[in-house]
Amino acid sequence: MSSLFLRTLREDPADAEVPSHKLLVRAGYVRRVAPGGYSWLPLGMRVLRNIENVVREEMNAIGGQEIQFPALLPREPYEATGRWTEYGDSLFRLKDRKGADYLLGPTHEELFTLTVKGEYSSYKDYPVVLYQIQTKYRDEARPRAGILRGREFVMKDSYSFDLDDDGLKHSYELHREAYIKIFDRLGLDYVIVAATSGAMGGSASEEFLAVAETGEDTYVRSTESAFAANVEAVVTPPPPERPVEGLPEAQPHYTPNTPTIDSLVEFLNFKTELGRTFTAADTLKNVMVKIRRPGEQDWQILGIGVPGDREVDQKRLEASLEPAEVALLDEADFAANPFLVKGYIGPKSLRDNGVRYLVDPRVVTGTAWVTGADKPDHHVVDLVAGRDFTPDGTIEAAEVREGDASPDGHGTLVAARGIEIGHIFQLGRKYADAFSLDALGADSKPVRITMGSYGIGVSRLVAAIAEQHNDELGLVWPRAVAPFDVHVVIAGKDDAVAAGAEKLAADLDAAGVQVLLDDRKSTPGVKFADAELIGVPTILVVGRGLAKGVVEVKDRESGERTEIAVDEAVAHLVKLVRS
Amino acid sequence: MSSLFLRTLREDPADAEVPSHKLLVRAGYVRRVAPGGYSWLPLGMRVLRNIENVVREEMNAIGGQEIQFPALLPREPYEATGRWTEYGDSLFRLKDRKGADYLLGPTHEELFTLTVKGEYSSYKDYPVVLYQIQTKYRDEARPRAGILRGREFVMKDSYSFDLDDDGLKHSYELHREAYIKIFDRLGLDYVIVAATSGAMGGSASEEFLAVAETGEDTYVRSTESAFAANVEAVVTPPPPERPVEGLPEAQPHYTPNTPTIDSLVEFLNFKTELGRTFTAADTLKNVMVKIRRPGEQDWQILGIGVPGDREVDQKRLEASLEPAEVALLDEADFAANPFLVKGYIGPKSLRDNGVRYLVDPRVVTGTAWVTGADKPDHHVVDLVAGRDFTPDGTIEAAEVREGDASPDGHGTLVAARGIEIGHIFQLGRKYADAFSLDALGADSKPVRITMGSYGIGVSRLVAAIAEQHNDELGLVWPRAVAPFDVHVVIAGKDDAVAAGAEKLAADLDAAGVQVLLDDRKSTPGVKFADAELIGVPTILVVGRGLAKGVVEVKDRESGERTEIAVDEAVAHLVKLVRS
Structure with missing residues (x-):
């Protein structure tokens, strides 16, 4: 060093x-x-x-x-x-x-x-x-x-x-x-x-x-x-399809000032004549985007239907539509397509105007939804998939949330x-x-x-x-990638200590062990701090114990210290490094 | 393969x-x-x-x-x-x-x-x-x-x-x-x-x-x-200096229409009153350049004197003047310095006008030269270095030619x-x-x-x-860099030959020898040609000899072929590769 x-x-x-x-x-x-x-x-x-x-x-x-x-x-x-x-x-x-x-x-x-x-x-x-x-x-x-x-x-x-x-x-x-x-x-x-x-x-x-x-x-x-x-x-696990028979008929409702899901749910739950409580999950939010396929000039409009309690996740939407480019509709697009009633878009006008309509996998046959009625300030209740509308397919665009069922059927996400x-x-x-x-x-x-x-x-x-391999003192390399196998610290000013450490380092080197020898004229404290920071997996401390024939092996990861006889140190370390 | x-x-x-x-x-x-x-x-x-x-x-x-x-x-x-x-x-x-x-x-x-x-x-x-x-x-x-x-x-x-x-x-x-x-x-x-x-x-x-x-x-x-x-x-070895005593005096001569060295030499040798024969090597050609030092704005004029039988070598000149930039004088430079009489420039006007003048190392004290007299159509003969002019230093600018003396004094270049x-x-x-x-x-x-x-x-x-390592058949790698140590050629359609070669290749591999095994279904001719082209230093041919217990080792460089017992092949090749 x-x-x-x-x-x-x-x-x-x-x-x-x-x-x-x-x-x-x-x-x-x-x-x-x-x-x-x-x-x-x-x-x-x-x-x-x-x-x-x-x-x-x-x-x-x-x-x-x-x-x-x-x-x-x-x-x-x-x-x-x-x-x-x-x-x-x-x-x-x-x-x-x-x-x-x-x-x-x-x-x-x-x-x-x-x-x-x-x-x-x-x-x-x-x-x-x-x-x-x-x-x-x-x-x-x-x-x-x-x-x-x-x-x-x-x-x-x-x-x-x-x-x-x-x-x-x-x-x-x-x-x-x-x-x-x-x-x-x-x-x-x-x-x-x-x-x-x-x-x-x-x-x-x-x-x-x-x-x-x-x-x-x-x-x-x-x-x-x-x-x-x-x-x-x-991939969203779809719920089972349900029979459409016996479900209430779809009914349009006047729902003034309900451009958001929250305002819509609040409004519906205020209307006691519906006799039910709605949540955002009962609504079907239709998000309009446009896509352009590689090499094509023109953009194509696409409707995306997701349950109202979920946002469209931009990354999931883009991944699902790849390699096509995706963008939200701008004012000019809405102006050019007057059948799109902002805030009140429903599946019907999309179908009537030939717009492709993809829905969240949760929208299976037999599910009933509150959604736009294609008329300002109007929504339709009990619009049933497979009965009142048939999407052109499904799309993974809705956000994934903690607590969602795992796609493999085991546990939640x-x-x-x-x-x-x-x-x-x-x-x-x-x-x-x-x-x-x-x-x-x-x-x-x-x-x-x-x-x-x-x-x-x-x-x-x-x-x-x-x-993954660090602690408050520094790096803690796994053996396979560590820059050296053993970090030898000369902990003492004694010439005999330095000579002993150098001999051990040379013997280890001869045995094919990669050694970093700290032979600097610094204090043991500085040397130990650097050894912990650098993160070689095994630290061999050669200090005053040498006079009594012992050295200390410290495991960087566990911090465990072991005194071993100096005569056995090389064999011990070779074994440790090869293990 | x-x-x-x-x-x-x-x-x-x-x-x-x-x-x-x-x-x-x-x-x-x-x-x-x-x-x-x-x-x-x-x-x-x-x-x-x-x-x-x-x-x-x-x-x-x-x-x-x-x-x-x-x-x-x-x-x-x-x-x-x-x-x-x-x-x-x-x-x-x-x-x-x-x-x-x-x-x-x-x-x-x-x-x-x-x-x-x-x-x-x-x-x-x-x-x-x-x-x-x-x-x-x-x-x-x-x-x-x-x-x-x-x-x-x-x-x-x-x-x-x-x-x-x-x-x-x-x-x-x-x-x-x-x-x-x-x-x-x-x-x-x-x-x-x-x-x-x-x-x-x-x-x-x-x-x-x-x-x-x-x-x-x-x-x-x-x-x-x-x-x-x-x-x-x-570095040009300079000739020894010579005494100036007793040398003829410098004499200007009218030398009309002699702007080149050849025309000058021809003219002088026509003038029988000079009593001598001149060669281009007796003339001193003064080449004017300008240099600009790094970070400086201004160019400085510099005269370079070389024996007339040598051209100025642009690369040598530039290397000598580095890190300064060098350029030849243009018409504007000559116009700005009217003391420079093109084709007849001599050391005198350079000195008189404060222009730095560097000469070839052959221009030592006591050498006599024919050079420009700073006057149109005039040259001076017997202008002696150290007596009639003193350059500001020497420069390695003249071309180096085969036959020049080696700078170390031994042989020629x-x-x-x-x-x-x-x-x-x-x-x-x-x-x-x-x-x-x-x-x-x-x-x-x-x-x-x-x-x-x-x-x-x-x-x-x-x-x-x-x-450096090729012949008419292909590459011939030195062992230290060859892509493989041994190129094993299966020369025969016999399954036993293929099996024998594969075993030898596996044994060599196990012994740490890097083997390229040609196991393709090509003719031996194609395989040999590729082996020569690729250039692995040792080619082991396993062919019909295998039935008699022998294989052939070919040295790519010498072309030498040796039959050896198949049982000894691995040991032989390991030794060869390690040698």
Whole structure:
């Protein structure tokens, strides 16, 4: 440590909010260079490399083959898939000296697809899994939390290429298992949540989230089962359908000044002649949006019906309608469609005017609703689904709430937060279609390849692990990622103590144990504080006990101290490190 | 090989001129993605990693500490050193979503300096050597030769930080020795040439050049000694001074229509009354330039005198005058300085008008010259240095020619070509000055830090090694960098042959030997051709001999084939690989 390029800090950095950010800076693992741009100092490099190696080993174990693309990429392939534009401000764009357009790769689907197309031609070539561990660039609007969300970061991205859907499922499953091994080896507490596809387009998808209150991803999990999902991916369990026979007839009512659900419910419950009490859950709120499909010019109006006690969740709505763009109607839209009576829209005028109408899965046949009567100041009561109106389909757009039934039928949902550390995703044929990636089949006919996409945020993992492994004194690294195996503290000014510690360090090194030796001329107090802050899992204190032939082994995590004979120290520690 | 992501090509790529480019593409190590941008396929990745590891080991051995900076860097530090502008078109510049200026790091002096300043403060902290192995970006005007000169490439760059010049010399020497070990381990034939500093500013500097006819760096070496240098760094050995006593007096002559050296010499040799024969080497040509020092507005006129048989070498001139800018005088300059009589400029009017006058080192006291007489159509003969004129100093500006005496006094110079693979450089205090990098000395006074800069072109090394290690059949990797240790070829359709080969491959793998097994259903001819092309140093052929208990070991480099007993094959190959 007397020569290690490291200066620990006593104060938290001013811009740090989460523990991993504070501690990684204080303990000298990383330094900020620009917004979302960090330097890795020697300790940080060692942790990053350890993580990379675990990822590499498990990727190789499932037959993944490592390659590497440039980060500086020409515009053309991204233009072909529309992503040059779609990425918006998140893409770093630049020009070369000749004025040609380039980008800094945020993700490499295009290159992987083109590369496989360039090399492979026959069905015999497949399947193949390619991966890279590479620096990526995204111009995040709000880089935050140190290396948790940077603008330059290291990712492992892999892609599987298969001839058919079963092959893709198998490749997906292999990655899923590899990811479980990776995150287990890294000592992470994580959940696997059902996820939507994000901007990637495609079908089955799961996210690996490191459980952390400071995470920016919200998910829900069941109180009683292993179910966990992104809020966007929660599928509402529909109630059973009910017979429509014998239900009261739909009746329009004059309901003046009831543009909101609350005012409507209050008004209805004041009308004693209805003989019932209504809640917001008995009302059907119709929210009008417009959507535009990729490559299309025109917007299309769409009605979304949700129970009045729930808001429309923008993210769930967008995820359900992807890849179409979604926007709320503006005044001009209402003016152009006078049949939309603001505040009193009902299913009838939507149907009569050919507007597509999608409802919450709770709106099943036989459910009766209070909803708009398409006339100012009028609502209709007892409008029964399947009898008085038939939606064009269902949509997951209503908000998910704690206490909702878990989709798997076991328990109810609670909200939790996590850090996205991995994402696996059955991408399908989107990119193969964009670049006509075909294999020549056994029958000499072309077979369109289907792809899987699998990512791990390698540099983010350093922060995610730190987020889970720390205490009030500092970092507490799991053995698999720790920058060193043993932190040897020379606790004493005695030359014999220093010599003894140096010998132990040398012997440990010779035995293949990675040792950080604190040989500085500081007080034991400073040294102990730094050892706790840096977080090497085992601290070996060599002090005055040496004269009596003993040294102290301290477990960083438990704080437990054990005196052991100096002669047995190396064997003891080798065993501990290898266990 | 049946699953390796590899397709070898029979044809050279259309844009390839040098062997390494042709072979690395044909053998499936790299693929072009953009001008100067290449993908590393699995075989290429393995070679690149092997080289990185050799570099890392030797850097760690001299106490280097690995760190990593972002490649995407803010403008400010580069603005502070002037390099934001100085780099010109070679710098990739871009803006983020907020309009802030960024660049893609071509080299990281600024960041290293600022980082050390950020962590270190006391003289006790020094010396320190930091390095990174990182992707760099330069917008080369003419990216060429595949990965030899790309726009995105991997470099090891390190910097030493010392308290004084002796410390810097020591750090420089450590790097020099480490580089020798690295390039020796990588099996390279290279020379260490004295070099100038390039755009970096500073003093002692050497380049490591891989000897290659296809290299774009020219250097000279002695026919009889180990002397080698960049042309810019050749120091002209001055002839001995001679007594001026007894030399003929300087005489002006009317020399009409002799604006060139050739016409002058012809004219003089026609004048029989001079009683001598002149050659161009007897004339002194005065070339006028103007220079501007960094940070200054004004240009200053400078006269450069070189023997008339030599041209001024622009690069040598610029290197000698660095960091000043150099330009030839234009018509306006001549008009503003009417004492400059074009074609007839002599030392006298330069001195009389206060113009600085630097001469070639061959112009020593006692040498007599024919030169301009500062009057149209007139030259002066027998103008003697040290008697009739005294220059303000010497300058290395004249061209270096094959046959010139070697500066070390042994043999003469011949020209050769090489690929720059490493550069070591006593940078001095340029960047420490720019950022006020001081250590607090033992006497509590600040000590300005002095730096060394040391680079290795890691990805370029893949090409440089390939350039030296190939034959008409393909690549011939040195063992230290080869993508695999042994290439096992199944040469036969027999199931027993395949089973035998697979067992040998598995046994070798278990013994820690890296094996590439060609288990494809191709003809032996195709397999042998690919094995030669790929260039793994040892090829193990398992064929019909297996029935008689023998296999064939072929040395890729020598082509030598040895039959060995199958039972001894593993032990034999393990020994070979470890040797």
